[in-house]
Amino acid sequence: MLRRIPSFSRFRLLHHMMGTFSHSLFIHSPSSSLSFSKHCHCSTNTDDTESHSNGTQLLISMRNLCWSGKLKNIDEALDLFQGMARMKPLPSVKDFTLLLGAIVRLKHYTTAISLVKHMFSSLGIEADTITLNIVINCLCRLKLVAFGFSVLGTMFKLGLEPTVMTLTTLINGLCVQGNVAQAVGLADHMEKMWYPLDVYTYGVLINGLCKTGDTLAAVGWLRKMEERNWKPNVVVYSTIMDGLCKDGLVSEALNLCSEMNGKGVRPNLVTYACLIQGLCNFGRWKEAGSLLDEMMKMGMRPDLQMLNILVDAFCKEGKVMQAKSVIGFMILTGEGPDVFTYNSLIHIYCLQNKMNEAMRVFHLMVSRGRLPDIVVFTSLIHGWCKDKNINKAMHLLEEMSKMGFVPDVATWTTLIGGFCQAGRPLAAKELFLNMHKYGQVPNLQTCAVILDGLCKENLLSEAVSLAKAMEKSNLDLNIVIYSILLDGMCSAGKLNAAWELFSSLPGKGLQINVYIYTIMIKGLCKQGSLDKAEDLLINMEENGCLPNNCTYNVFVQGLLTKKEIARSIKYLTIMRDKGFSVDAATTEFIINYLSTNEGDTKIREFLFRKR
Structure with a gap:
């Protein structure tokens, strides 16, 4: 039983913490200007009307559909609502909220808000806590948490008592928006106002903290939860273990798993997946294998996601045979492989310059009905470019287009780099200039790749003119781009041009770093201007840039x-x-x-x- 505190006092505490949201729901609601008829699109077919003429049958049908989860169509839900709205007398608020809950599960949040407005303003149904909780939930899911607090204000004005679920929904909305500090503050205020947090509230907070990387704070809330005699479930424990593993605290995650087991909470597939991934990330293969064995002894079969974790980890460590063994297990158990699995294997073969093996896996993938994605194509294009086989890279680009894929900036950058490595910088430049025809805008990495390729092939004038074109196109060139040009100028003995560009950098809003100074000192030394090089060495220290x-x-x-x-x-x-x-x-x-x-x-x- 909640200890009751006057609603006005509770509202003032919330008002003080979260700011003023004084307007009513129907002023703030994003659906407030929309009429019920605009949302309903209800059928006017007389046969439909006759089929719902019996109010009792309509309610029985509605309840069965909602309870069984068989209500899958928003138009059917709106027809039911319209039928209920025509009944004399009107059904209970409980029946309306049952249908609204089903509409929310269909993710038609704005429609649900519009229907609530119609209930209150047109049907004369009085607002209750459950109905307004539904509205708050919809607003939070629409990431309109501030409006959710406005509805909370409406509840207090109507003399309605918010439940723990009301405030937990708002806490979850704040966490989803990334306002975890505010969510924690609201939870603290809930306890001060004698709203005891429940398992769901703690779970929401812990999940929010872990997602923002504050795992240690999440552990603190876990301990607080235990102090309040709440028993954390496997979801809460697994969330924290996943956060610990992502923070590199794998041993701490394993200790927490042992603690969880000791308290009678059994790990599930998610628990094992995050622990195994954490162990694989740190090369603790033996322990990962032991956990996998333990999991299977408990009757849990690894799913595709977990097997992909193993394949990806083995590939990143260059353990191709082990990765292939896992893929073999996938095929035997019918758990895949999927595009992600194949891409992991293709990627490692490309890195190892085993392009024939990479293409064999690619063709196997296609033959098994797994359509490659743009990541797979980019990996293969990068592999062929690295192998300096530009023709095969271009052939893959054509294959991509035939399959309806549009090469992205990463694909174009890879190809441009490949042409440069193959000693064809002018062809690379042509690709660079044609990117916009395919709806792609070069990024700074693309610019760096093409300029570096031109400079290394002694095409300095081409590089400089291209850089000027980049500046005119409002590309915000960074210090890396200018360092490439300076290095090219110094290598070509164009010290005057290099010095002019070097001197202009502060005027472009760029801070000269140690790498730029070193390029210039090297160029001056190469020219034999040792005194000028020494002066620059002294000046860089005076300017706060240490050699x-x-x-x-x-x-x-x-x-x-x-x-x-x-x-x-x-x-x-x-x-x-x-x-x-x-x-x-x-x-x-x-x-x-x-x-x-x-x-x-x-x-x-x-x-x-x-x-």
Whole structure:
């Protein structure tokens, strides 16, 4: 029994927490301007009217359909409602709410709200808590939680007492919208107002917290739930275990599973699935296998989702034979494989450059009646591009089109990269320029791929003109794009153009990073402008961008190339003092220098000096 607190006091507490929602349901409802007749589309056929003339038979039919779950058609539901609305006297509110509940299960939320409005405004039926709970549920499912709180205000004004289910529905709506902090706050207020949370309320909160990654807070609510003498069910436990596994806390999830078993709550298929996936993600294959055995001994057969988890995990670890064994088990048990299964196997074969095997799986998939999706095609196109077999990649693109698939940006980017790797950057550029004909807009990754391909093939003017076209098309180019251009300019010896672009970056709203500075220092060293390179090295520190290991190595290599031994030793000392070390290229420079007759003993002394 709930301890009763004056409704006005309760409403003020909620009002203080959630803000003012003072208007009535019918001012706020998104369906308020819609008439009942607009939603009903009710049949006017006289035969239909005669078939429902007997009110008692109509109610019996309605109740049977709703209780059995056989009411599957919204038009039939609206016909029933219209028949009930014509009855004299009207059926009870209980019968109307039974039908409304069935309409909500059909996911016709706005229709349900419109019918409630018709009940209140046209039929003269008085609002009750159950009916308004249905409206709140519909609004929350439509992600109109604020309007749900408006209905709560209406309940208080009518002197109706909200139930725990009323407030739990609002908590769930807040969680679905991502307002978990507000949901937690409302739950705290519920307890202060002597609305005891039930198992469903706790489950909603825990699910919301886990979905936002706050698993430790979810564990806290689990403990609070137990303190209130509520027994968590397997759904609550499994939700938290899944969250722990996603946070990388697999051992903690296993401990919670043991705790759950100790309290007499048996794990279900969902429990095992999240634990097995967590173990596979961290390469704990033996434990995953033990759990799978345990599950099957309990009479639970792994479903397609769980088997796909295993296939995907094995493929990511390169364990193709084990993945194929699981697929064999799938076929034997009739549990698949599906598109996801085949894609996992195709993807790993593509990564391993086993394109013939990948295509064999692809053809097997099609022969078994599993239509490939765009992810499968993109994996295969990427594989053939990586293999530098552009003709087969283009053939797959044609196959995609024949099957009604529209290549997305990822597919185009893969193809453009493939043409660049095959030494055909101009063909790649043509693809890039034709993307818009297929309704696709290049993203920054696409831009980076084509510019990098052009620069690496010494087509700098093509790259620069394309970059200018990108700027004119309002593409928001980032620092990565400009670093590609700068590297291309420096490699081609176009230092003046590089310096001009480098100097313009702050004006474009971009912050020059260590990678950009290193590119410029390398270009200046290559040109022999060591003093200017050193000035830039000093300036970058003054600008708050600290040189890294690569920056120092690049500059030392430039000094060694010009036999600037004293300055080389100076910067090698700075590197050592800052905890940096020489890389393979710098080491090779030093060895080559020492092997010549000109080898300066000072650098030898530096290298073998005791610290």
